[in-house]
């Protein structure tokens with residue numbers, strides 16, 4: 101009933117939350133338009149999962165741990181719950197019966213409890229955020245920069261994972277970026293950031309960040325890691341800055357002694373945009389287990405022409421490979437379809453979520 105009114109409901113919810121509990125306002129970014137509906141969408145996700153308690157608990161646990169970086173405390177949950185239920189009651193109208201109200205109160209309490217306990221357990225073992233200093237910044241053209249940061253405290257992650265980043269220029273605006281390297285001895289992490297048109301955080305990282313600036317990192321996330329693979333034969337498919345996690349995975353295969361065979365397809369619209377190709381070619385020269393192919397979709401060149409999903413269909417078969425896909429959502433979607441159509445089981449196709457990760461997990 102309320103889903104079609106999501107936009108309006110979200111505005112009302114935040115309005116009463118900030119009016120009744122002004123102390124929580126500073127936790128949220130100043131302009132919240134892009135994010136506004138996330139809370140409601142996560143509730144809808146929770147409703148979807150209600151008959152799968154295991155997935156539900158996993159989802160809420162993940163959400164609770166992720167909230168630590170916002171500075172959320174257990175004491176804030178009743179305030180949010182009260183405003184949320186009042187909002188639902190207002191928009192559901194006569195359908196908001198005492199039974200429904202009681203069920204939602206119970207459901208919110210359960211979700212909040214799972215989020216709070218997950219956050220408390222997490223607090224015992226690691227920080228909520230890791231300050232990190234920019235130690236290197238290299239512009240790669242086409243609005244892409246490689247930013248290398250050094251966290252001030254040990255930061256454990258696995259190759260292929262991504263991190264959330266808050267910059268000093270856009271406080272409270274957390275955005276996700278994949279780490280482009282396997283864990284290094286010096287503890288540094290390199291991010292490949294593409295400035296999107298009108299983008300706030302990406303624009304700041306590409307055009308403003310300089311050596312010495314300090315950003316904040318949230319905990320590492322993502323299941324696109326080498327340990328998720330069943331096979332020794334791996335297919336990596338990367339478009340644009342989607343190369344970052346794939347590059348990290350290639351380094352990880354090398355770190356583990358090159359026991360895997362890796363076929364890497366790198367795609368772009370034009371040769372000039374075939375970002376990172378030279379770097380990967382150098383890696384392929386060093387490692388006999390790595391084959392790399394560049395595909396260009398919008399230009400006539402000698403070599404492979406076409407979009408990545410089409411090229412994949414031509415080269416297979418891939419049903420005995422684990423596939424790792426990374427890049428624009430549409431490319432990943434089409435590549436996944438092509439692979440599934442050609443017999444790769446879904447469990448062997450790995451990719452990151454396209455949007456807010458907490459909304460796509462599990």
Ligand SMILES: Cc1cc2nc3c(=O)[nH]c(=O)nc-3n(C[C@H](O)[C@H](O)[C@H](O)COP(=O)(O)OP(=O)(O)OC[C@H]3O[C@@H](n4cnc5c(N)ncnc54)[C@H](O)[C@@H]3O)c2cc1C
Pocket residue numbers: 134262275276277278279292293294295296297298299300301302303341342344452453454455456457
């Ligand atoms: C799991 C995950 C991993 C990611 N890894 C990387 C990475 O390694 N490198 C990287 O550069 N980005 C990556 N992203 C995207 C990144 O998190 C941001 O969404 C992106 O940098 C835009 O943020 P912004 O604050 O600059 O834009 P916003 O201020 O949020 O958006 C401004 C405008 O840009 C539009 N916009 C937002 N994102 C995009 C986009 N991707 N393409 C085109 N238009 C957009 C919005 O609709 C809006 O109109 C990743 C995202 C996820 C979910």
Ligand code: HEM
Pocket residue numbers: 124127128129132135136138139142143163166167170172173176177178180208211212215272273274456457458459
């Ligand atoms: C059942 C309870 C809750 C649910 C389901 C929920 C859900 C969400 C989701 C899905 C996001 C987006 C996360 C992301 O972008 O990575 C989010 C962001 C956020 N939440 Fe919650 N949340 C809950 C409770 C709370 C509470 C109690 C607070 C404290 C006041 C809070 C504060 C925030 C803040 C500050 C953000 C960041 C907003 C932004 O970046 O625009 N949340 N929440």
